[in-house]
Amino acid sequence: MGSTDRKEKESNFIVQGGILALASVLVRIIGLIYRIPMNNILDTGIAVYSTAYSIYSLIWMIASFGVPTAVSRMVAQRIGQKRYKNVDRVFRTAILFSIVVGGLAAGVLFFGANFFANVVFRMPEIKYALMILAPTVWISTFIGAFRGFYQGLGTMIPTAISQIAEQIVNAVMSIVGSYVLWNYGHKLDLEKGGKFYSDAYGAAGGTIGTASGAVVALLVCIVIYVSSRPQLKKMASRDKSKRESTSRIMKILILTMLPITLNSATYNISSILDNSIFGNYMDAVRSHDLYLSMWAAYEGKYHLITHVPLAFATALSASAVPNLSKVIASQADSKVVEGKIHLALRFSMLIAIPSCIGLFALADPVMSLLFAGTPKTNPLAATLVQMGCITVLMYSFSTITNGILQGIGKVSTPAKNALVALVGHIIVLAVCLWIFKLDVYGVVISDIVFGLFMNILNYYSIRKEMTSFHLEIRKTFFLPFVSAVIMGGFTLVAYDACHFLCHSNAISTVFAIAVAVAVYAVALIKTHAMEEEDLRNFPKGRVLVRIAKKAHLL
Structure with missing residues (x-):
């Protein structure tokens, strides 16, 4: 392959990743903006909302997070081999998977809401929010199949459009829902005493936005798919290769998804374990009210702010998987593969490094600007941001290297690395809480340790597969x-x-x-x-x- 072709392919790889990155950053900014009035409306109830959402995120990840990456990888491989007829069969099989697994996941969340609320987290306020989020899991599995299909075709535009539409609807409905139901719950609290109903109903109202946004995103994906069907059929008509059976595709899909899902679920399990361990520690050593206050600062402010810059790395990772898979399937020069890896790492660091420095420099002013309605936890949140801003750099690197490993065929490696990192994370968290009594600062320290482990393990995993590769x-x-x-x-x-x-x-x-x-x-x-x-x-x-x-x- 000539150098001109190589540069064009690398450029397209970054352009597609850039399109998705811009959309992802816009989505994160919209998410940041609508969480500001939600913080002001819910106050400590934002901890209830965040806890319910973290449980939903874990169930969603187990059911569907691996779908887009697996589908995009399988579609890209078949396009690289010019087996166009089987591209649509991969998509149809993914839809079948979504019907079954998405339905089961929704059932677990709906019928297990009481168990999660009262047994696992000792936070009964989250029950109603979990029940509203249950059907959203099912819808999200279908969205993942559509997005993965188009990413495999080499275009990130449908994913970008559906993400933006989803988040706009999510933002509006979350604010309206939390405001209406919080006020209803507040009236009940005035009658019965306490804050249970305002926190519980307010958080449930916020989750209405998540469900509404998912419905809109699915409709957008369906419209785009229907409009592009003639072109897809034309591609398939030129293909004379043998059709793959549904059972074979399903087997490959599941085997491809499992390690991706395990890797992503490990990240989310880390957050849920943090919440559970920290909650039990605070109930035993401090108080439940202080727990809600600290967790609102950590999850509702620190976590929200530090995850905005990660959108760029996440988008580049999503672009890297099908691009690397396609290049490897077409048996291209290894220099092309290394070129894509270097570009992905460079462009992700160009955003992550200044984000880290900027958050450290402006932590206090940014908190005062964004969360003026809840000033009590702003000093704590600003301190957490300054402590944990390095995680922006670490998680950006680990996210992009996860995508690189999956793209070069080492799909299970990031999951193994994440499990090792999770063990180290839990040990450090336990020591920080129960021995040094560092409270929420210990959670941030354990986050840093998790990112450090992932970076080291992922880098050496890439070097093991590509001995000529150096940072x-x-x-x-x-x-x-x-x-x-x-x-x-x-x-x-x-x-x-x-x-x-x-x-x-x-x-x-x-x-x-x-x-x-x-x-x-x-x-x-x-x-x-x-x-x-x-x-x-x-x-x-x-x-x-x-x-x-x-x-x-x-």
Whole structure:
């Protein structure tokens, strides 16, 4: 394969990942925005909502998280081998899987709501939220099949459109639902005393948005699929290869999904175990009210903020799996594979490193800006962000390396690594809580340990499979770090200067963020961390190059 073809393929890989990344970042921002009024409405009830959502996320991951990645990988492999007839059969088999497994998962969540609420978490307020979330699990399995199908075809646009539509509806309905049901619960609390009904009903109202968004996303996916059917049939008509049986495809699908699901579920189990272990510790050593307050700061603020930048790495990972699978299936040069891996790592670090520095620099102002309605837990949340901002870097690296390992055929390796990391995480958490009494700070420390284990294990797993592969330190890590440190310095000065002049945290924070973006972009180019060819790999890369040249940066 010529160098021109190789560059075009690598560029398309980043462009598709960039499209999904932009959509994912927009989705995270919408999620961040709507959680602000939800925090203000629910107050400590946000801990109830977050706990219910974490249980839903685990059930959803077990039932359907592996579907998009497995389907995209299987579709990409068959396209790489020009077996177009079997592409649609993979999709139909995934739909059959969704009908059965999604239905079972929904049943577990609905009928097990009381068990999760009263036995596992000792938080009876979450019961109603879990029951509302149950049908959403079923719907999400179908969405995963559609999204994986199109990712395997090499386009991230249907996934991006459906994600944005889903989140917009989710945002509106979550705010409306939590407001209406919280007020209804508050009336009951005034009659009966306590805060049970406002917390329970308010959290349940918030989950109505999740269900509504999933319905809209599924409808969008169906419309796009129906409109593209003629083109798909035309591709299949040119294929003379043998049809694969449904049973064979189902077997491959399940075997491909299992390690992916186990890996992702391990991440989510980590969060649920944190909640359960921390909740039992707080009930025994501190108090239930303090537990809700600390968990609201951790899950409702710290976790929410630090996970926004991870959208870029998640999107690149989703793009990496089918792209690497397709390249390997077509028996391309190993340099093409390594080129894609280097690009994925570089572009994810270009976002993760400045995000880490920026969160550390502006933790307190950002918390005061976003969560002005619940100021009591803002100082704690800001401290947690400064402690745990390194997890943005660690989880970005582990997410992208998970995708790389799955793309090169080592589907089960990330799951094995995650299990090892989980054991280390739990041990550190137990020591931090029961021996050192670090409270919620111990949860953040154990998060860092989990990310560290995953990074080390994933990197050595890649090196084991590709002995010629080495991390490119200078342009992937060192120069972006230097640029981010410069950015961080300018950001602090910009915030302090603006705040001195206008005495407004909101204006000063927005101004400082704008300065940070501009300074980081200039620093990347001036330190040669970003060359003209790199800029062209971004979506609208030619426009970015023109802007840089007009500004005399290139």
